[in-house]
Amino acid sequence: MKQNPPLECDVLVAGGGVAGLMAAIAAADRGAKVIVAEKANSKRSGSGATGNDHFLCYIPEVHGEDPSEFIQEMESSQIGGNNDMDLVRRYVDECFDRVKDWDAWGVGMREHGDWEFNGHAKPGHLKVWLKYAGREQKPIFTREALKRGVTILNHHPFAEVITGEDGTVAGGICVDLTEEIPKMQVIRAKSVVLATGNVNRLFGSRTMGWMFNMAGCPSDVCTGRAAAYRAGARLVNLDMTGMGAGCKYFNRGGKATWIGVYSDIEGKPLGPFVTKPSKEYGDLAGDVWREMFTLKNSQGEPVFMNCSEIQDEDLDYMLWGLTNEGNVATMDHLKEEGFDFKKHMVEFDAKDGGSLGGGIDIDINAGCTVPGLYAAGDETGNFRADMGGAATFGHIAGVSAAEYSQGKENRNAEQMPAAxxxxxxxxxxxxxxxxxxxxxxxxxxxxxxxxxxxxxxxxxxxxxxxxxxxxxxxxxxxxxxxxxxxxxxxxxxxxxxxxxxxxxxxxxxxxxxxxxxxxxxxxxxxxxxxSLLNQKFVTIEKSDKGPSVGWRDKHK
Known part of the structure; x- marks a missing residue:
């Protein structure tokens, strides 16, 4: 296998998804020389490749000056439970700044005039998910990174973290796929930000013959976690699995974008939250009653999304949201089949076991347990907020990596034993x-x-x-x-x-x-x-004898 000449930077970002590009932008804004190693093309890659339409966000003018109710609602939602609370508080402090960044760059954060909170919501409770138009977010973030002088190496998947004898980061290895035969590419770097996404394709799809038919991006497979582990970083919460829901056999997620009611075959509502389609709330049953699909199926009952009573204006709003969420293929198929949302119900199913619920253990500065190594987005195991988490902790990771790199010298990573x-x-x-x-x-x-x-x-x-x-x-x-x-x-x-x-x-x-x-x-x-294990996380890290499993307390 041939090698390219080594490249050099201050901050190497592994992955050009939302978290990776936000890290690259933040690091470049602080004067760092940044290289992004991206498996595909940063304009359409990762979990945000085809769009998203919900951003978990605390806005004081909407939610009030005291964020405690927001935090309580966040922790009781589908993304709560395995978050360190110090990370939650930092997220709440900074997430609105990232929303304002996106808004200024041209992402449709106020597509209908003002901040709009709909979906993923319980009636009578604070609404915490900002609705936005993210269809073109990745080209926008790519443009913003390039404007700041970031080098983006498309078709260069990250493969390995290189550390020196002192255990600190010295660079990374990626693979140059731009020609028929791959070449090894070593990048000298003072710090590395891991942002390679979720763990998809580890568990089988509900359509086992189609291994790439996943709720999340099928090219996100765990590279960053594996590289972090081999470099000596601690991982956390790998005992948990993730779950999505959506149209049966169309394994793209996006359940909260639908404006309908989870129903049985006769149209009877299955959950306690709504009885008619609600643009404001959606139907939270799919978020909080995750056993609904498997339980009903075990009883011989399919589960449907029933939009038959939706208003025309709300139907247009739902289709707009599904387009921005990236469900275009599903919508095209339903249109080709002559589907009428007011006459027909859509069968839904769980996307069980599609991903691991854990990942790299980070601190409030997005730092790992290896000096010079950072992680953000779906890569992390002790904080989750989906697109908002990728944006906010991606930014935090970029700032931290740039600050860590100041005053340090690059080393010849290509000459180290790991290479x-x-x-x-x-x-x-x-x-x-x-x-x-x-x-x-x-x-x-x-x-x-x-x-x-x-x-x-x-x-x-x-x-x-x-x-x-x-x-x-x-x-x-x-x-x-x-x-x-x-x-x-x-x-x-x-x-x-x-x-x-x-x-x-x-x-x-x-x-x-x-x-x-x-x-x-x-x-x-x-x-x-x-109950003795409440507020405790399972950890795992590399040792001379193999994987070493332990426990740590959840941060308060």
Whole structure:
């Protein structure tokens, strides 16, 4: 495998999604030389690639000067529970500043005249989700980064953090995919911001034959988490799984954008929140009653989104929102099928086990436990606020990385042992014969999905099931060492699979450590929720003996 000459910067950002571009912009604003390593093209990549329409935001003039009610509503929502409270408070302090940035840059934050809070809401409660038009957000953020002199390396997926003998960050490795055969690219950097997104494709899709039909971006697979772990950073909450909901078999998320009522086949409402379509609230049943879909299906009952009583004006508003959320393919399909929202109901389903609920453990400055390493957005395991979290902690990470880099010198990362080891190991993927004697990335991707879904999924977990599943996973891991690729695309998928197997292993160890049932972590051998474990997170980090599992208190 050939190598490009090393590049050099102050701040290397891994991932050109919302969090990554916000980090790059913030670091550049503070005088840092920034390089963004992006797997695809930053104009349409990551979870915000095709748009979003909700931003969790505290605005004093809307919510009042005291944010406590806002924080309470935030923590009781679908994104609450596993957030460190010091991070929550910093988020609340700064999120509106990021909304004002986006508004000034041209993202439609006030598309209908003023700040508008609709959806993801309980009747009679404070509304905390700002409705916005995010269809073109990624091209806008890319433009803003380039205006500030940020170098964006499209088709350069990040692969590894390089640390020096002192344990501090010295740079990173990405892969140049711009030609038919990939090349290794080392980037010397004084700090690294990890923003490679969520853990998708680790668990199987509800349509197992279509491994990329995921609720989240299927190219976000856990690269940053895996690289952070190998560099010595602590991960947290990997025992938890994520869940979305949306049209059955169309696995794109966006349930809060729909203006309808979750109903049975006869149109009878299933949840307690609304009985008629409400633009103001949506139907929160899909957020807070996550077992609704599996429970009803187990009773032989499908679940539908019923928009039959929607007003014409609200129907237009819903279609506008779904377009900005990125559900264009679903809308096009319904139109082609002659679907009438006022006559027909849409069958909905859960997107169970689509992702892990945890990630990299960060502090209030977005710093990891490795000096010079930062993380933001879906990459983190102790704070979640979706697009708002990516924007706000992306900005915080960029500021922190730029400040950390001041006064430091770049080192020859390409000469460090980690670079030579990575090159030797991954060159073999291209050197092996591309025939039936070596497993393909697709075979192993399906294999890890099957094992994770069957033995560490959200429905039934037990010590014996997880021990058995971990045994299968480790057996299959040996096949990862035999993967082959004949071009850049296949090579990229091979290193994704390598990281997925590692993340699956860490998820098994973390889930076995939590000997109780809590939220989406359901242990049939420990069916109770242990109050002694309230406000405690499972941690995992690398040691000389392998993965080391532990506990820490949730920050107050």
């Amino acid at each position: 030579a080891e990575w090159l030797e190991k991954h060159s073999q993927i291209l050197e092996r014969p591309a025939d039936n004697s070596c497993p393909s990335w697709k075979e192993l991707n399906v294999a890890v999905q099957q094992v994770m879904s069957d033995y560490c999924g959200p429905y039934v977990r037990s010590e014996h099931m997880m021990q058995t599943g971990l045994t299968h996973l480790k057996r299959l891991q040996k096949q990862v060492e035999r993967m082959c690729a004949k071009n850049s695309h296949e090579f990229m998928r091979c290193i994704e699979v390598e990281d997925m197997f590692l993340m699956g292993e860490l998820a098994f160890y973390s889930a076995m450590e939590r000997k109780e049932t809590r939220g989406r972590h359901r242990r049939v051998d420990y069916p109770f929720t242990n």
